[in-house]
Amino acid sequence: MNTIARTALFEEVAERLRSRIFAHDLPPGSWIDEQALAAEYGISRTPLREALKVLASEGLVTLRPGRGCQVTEIGEKDLDELFPILALLEGRCAFEATARASEPDRIAIRTLHEKLETLAREGNISGFFEANQQFHQLVQEIAGNRWLTQLIQDARKVVKLTRFHSLFVEGRLQESLQEHRELVDAILKGNPERAQRVMEHHLLQGRRAIGALE
Amino acid sequence: MNTIARTALFEEVAERLRSRIFAHDLPPGSWIDEQALAAEYGISRTPLREALKVLASEGLVTLRPGRGCQVTEIGEKDLDELFPILALLEGRCAFEATARASEPDRIAIRTLHEKLETLAREGNISGFFEANQQFHQLVQEIAGNRWLTQLIQDARKVVKLTRFHSLFVEGRLQESLQEHRELVDAILKGNPERAQRVMEHHLLQGRRAIGALE
DNA sequence: CTGGATAATACGGTATCCATAATTATGAAT
DNA sequence: ATTCATAATTATGGATACCGTATTATCCAG
Numbered sequence: 001m002n003t004i005a006r007t008a009l010f011e012e013v014a015e016r017l018r019s020r021i022f023a024h025d026l027p028p029g030s031w032i033d034e035q036a037l038a039a040e041y042g043i044s045r046t047p048l049r050e051a052l053k054v055l056a057s058e059g060l061v062t063l064r065p066g067r068g069c070q071v072t073e074i075g076e077k078d079l080d081e082l083f084p085i086l087a088l089l090e091g092r093c094a095f096e097a098t099a100r101a102s103e104p105d106r107i108a109i110r111t112l113h114e115k116l117e118t119l120a121r122e123g124n125i126s127g128f129f130e131a132n133q134q135f136h137q138l139v140q141e142i143a144g145n146r147w148l149t150q151l152i153q154d155a156r157k158v159v160k161l162t163r164f165h166s167l168f169v170e171g172r173l174q175e176s177l178q179e180h181r182e183l184v185d186a187i188l189k190g191n192p193e194r195a196q197r198v199m200e201h202h203l204l205q206g207r208r209a210i211g212a213l214e
Numbered sequence: 215m216n217t218i219a220r221t222a223l224f225e226e227v228a229e230r231l232r233s234r235i236f237a238h239d240l241p242p243g244s245w246i247d248e249q250a251l252a253a254e255y256g257i258s259r260t261p262l263r264e265a266l267k268v269l270a271s272e273g274l275v276t277l278r279p280g281r282g283c284q285v286t287e288i289g290e291k292d293l294d295e296l297f298p299i300l301a302l303l304e305g306r307c308a309f310e311a312t313a314r315a316s317e318p319d320r321i322a323i324r325t326l327h328e329k330l331e332t333l334a335r336e337g338n339i340s341g342f343f344e345a346n347q348q349f350h351q352l353v354q355e356i357a358g359n360r361w362l363t364q365l366i367q368d369a370r371k372v373v374k375l376t377r378f379h380s381l382f383v384e385g386r387l388q389e390s391l392q393e394h395r396e397l398v399d400a401i402l403k404g405n406p407e408r409a410q411r412v413m414e415h416h417l418l419q420g421r422r423a424i425g426a427l428e
Numbered sequence: 429c430t431g432g433a434t435a436a437t438a439c440g441g442t443a444t445c446c447a448t449a450a451t452t453a454t455g456a457a458t
Numbered sequence: 459a460t461t462c463a464t465a466a467t468t469a470t471g472g473a474t475a476c477c478g479t480a481t482t483a484t485c486c487a488g
Contacts, residue, residue, distance in 0.1 A: 008279050009472070010267065035438075044473045046260070049440090053224065053264045057271045059364075065222050066439065066480055081359045088306055089299075145295045147372070150273070151365050158361070223441070248470075258442045263471085280449055280470065 009043065010050035016041070017051060021060055021071055022160045028073040032061065059158050074161045076211070082159050083207035087200040089152045090136065094183065094199035096143035098192040105142045106188055112138055113184045120177050128173060129165065135180070139187075139199075164210055172209045179205065224264035227255065231265060235274055235285055236374045242287040246275065273372050288375045290425070296373050297421035301414040303366045304350065308397065308413035310357035312406040319356045320402055326352055327398045334391050342387060343379065349394070353401075353413075378424055386423045393419065 020026045032052065038045045052069050055061045062072045101109070112135050119128040140149045179202040186195035234240045246266065252259045266283050269275045276286045315323070326349050333342040354363045393416040400409035 008277070033438085045439095046472060046474095050264055050267045054267050054271045057268045063222070067482095068439065078361065081361045084306075085303075085359075085362055085365065088302055092298075092302055145299075147292065147295045147369065148299055151299065151369065154368065155361065155365065259470095260441065260443095281451095282470065 008047075010047040010054070013041065013043070013047055014051040014054050017055060018060065018157075021055075024163050026071050028071050028161055030071050032069045032071065034068070058154065060161065072158075072161060074158065079159070079162065079207060079210060082155055083203055086152065086155050086159070087203040089148060089155070090139070090203055091196040091200040093140050093143040093145070093148060093152070094187070095192040095196040096145060096148075097139045098187045098190060098195040100144060101142050101187060101190075108138060109135075109142075109184060109187055113180060116177065116180060120173060125173065132176070132180075162210065172206075175205065175209075176202070222261075223257065224261040224268070227257070227262055228265035228268050230255070231269060232274065232371070235269075238377050240285050242285050242375055244285050246283045246285065248282070272368065274375065286372075286375060288372065293373070293376065293421060293424060296369055297417055300366065300369050300373070301417040303362060303369070304353070304417055305410040305414035307354050307357040307359070307362060307366070308401070309406040309410040310359060310362075311353045312401045312404060312409040314358060315356050315401060315404075322352060323349075323356075323398060323401055327394060330391065330394060334387060339387065346390070346394075376424065386420075389419065389423075390416070 017026070026032065034045050034048060034052075038048045041048070052061060052063070056063045056069070060072055061069050063069050097105075112131065116128060116131050116135065119131055140152060143149075179198065183195060183198045183202060186192075186198055231240070240246065248259055248262060248266075252262045255262070266275060266277070270277045270283070274286055275283050277283050311319075326345065330342060330345050330349065333345055354366060357363075393412065397409060397412045397416060400406075400412055
């Protein structure tokens with residue numbers, strides 16, 4: 001019987017909605033039908049509306065007073081604004097992580113990176129995508145700044161509204177991998193400034209890759 | 215009849231609660247009594263709870279499932295983590311603002327700064343405090359990055375949980391003013407790199423000033 | 429086809445009710 | 459008197475039903 005930290009219903013609902021939004025099951029611009037969703041989930045409108053308020057303050061949905069709520073549409077301009085911020089924040093993360101990394105931390109970095117190499121060799125794109133997220137999260141963990149992590153996650157959530165993730169771009173995977181190699185090298189050799197520069201460049205390249213799509 | 219953008223009730227409630235939290239009318243750590251507040255505001259529990267969910271995702275209150283909701287307590291460590299982030303983000307703002315400032319923008323900067331000088335000369339601390347916030351917001355506006363502004367506001371909200379603002383520290387007002395002078399000089403002379411450095415230093419000094427208190 | 433009146437719908441909010449869990453109060457035993 | 463277990467109280471989290479109002483959709487007239 002799992003009673004530890006029982007999550008409130010509205011939290012669960014928010015999480016389920018996030019998944020559906022990121023998967024474009026609920027595509028940007030689509031309206032969210034309260035009663036339909038409440039019925040589908042077998043819950044009342046109350047927790048569903050609470051969840052929508054949370055998603056709204058995260059920027060994932062936009063409340064239209066009196067009309068309802070729709071999934072936020074994100075444009076090129078938003079991406080142009082968001083990626084430099086991510087580069088800044090994650091760059092700082094890389095700096096801090098490099099400066100603070102313990103030996104076990106470095107081993108974890110190396111191990112996870114090797115997994116990325118393997119997945120790339122196997123051509124396992126979705127696996128790579130998953131491990132890539134883990135890698136970035138690991139760097140954030142090692143950096144050990146709770147609020148920095150929070151802001152990065154906030155920004156990433158919005159970016160994830162875009163259907164196209166840079167890694168899916170043809171050829172970007174190898175490029176991304178190469179950038180990771182340099183990043184890992186900088187971290188393991190204990191060069192914070194270089195780790196920061198590489199991470200910034202890595203994310204700005206991600207933006208460029210997406211931009212090449214449309 | 216002005217029906218454009220009528221604000222929802224839960225928004226108003228959230229705003230009122232924010233004010234009370236920042237004013238330490240609801241001090242950090244204190245419990246929030248749903249029914250009491252709902253009764254006080256003459257509203258039902260529903261919109262109040264929606265407002266609390268929003269504040270929770272902003273980090274201003276902490277939800278304790280099954281027990282309620284209390285105003286978030288912020289520690290020295292949080293400030294140590296938050297100020298460098300603010301320095302980073304607002305530093306970038308200063309850079310962008312300097313690079314993009316139009317002539318009217320520069321005039322607005324100069325005008326607002328002169329107001330700060332006047333208020334400081336008059337010893338009007340709360341007025342200075344207010345104008346100081348306006349100044350930082352103006353820089354953000356000129357920078358013209360919606361998401362950057364958003365993240366800065368998010369971080370500042372949390373910082374505002376602290377009772378002590380750096381400007382209230384003895385002597386810090388003159389110091390702060392001097393830093394502003396250098397910042398304005400860098401902006402007006404169109405030196406983005408210097409504006410960035412000065413802004414970063416300005417915020418890190420703010421953290422130091424608060425730290426000197428306890 | 430257009431425009432306006434009308435009906436249907438859905439949102440935002442209120443008022444109640446209820447199960448569950450947390451806190452407090454009570455009381456017995458050591 | 460202190461401790462511990464039990465009972466009573468309270469407040470949360472959620473459900474249900476209801477309503478005014480503002481959209482949205484429908485329909486009819488011109």
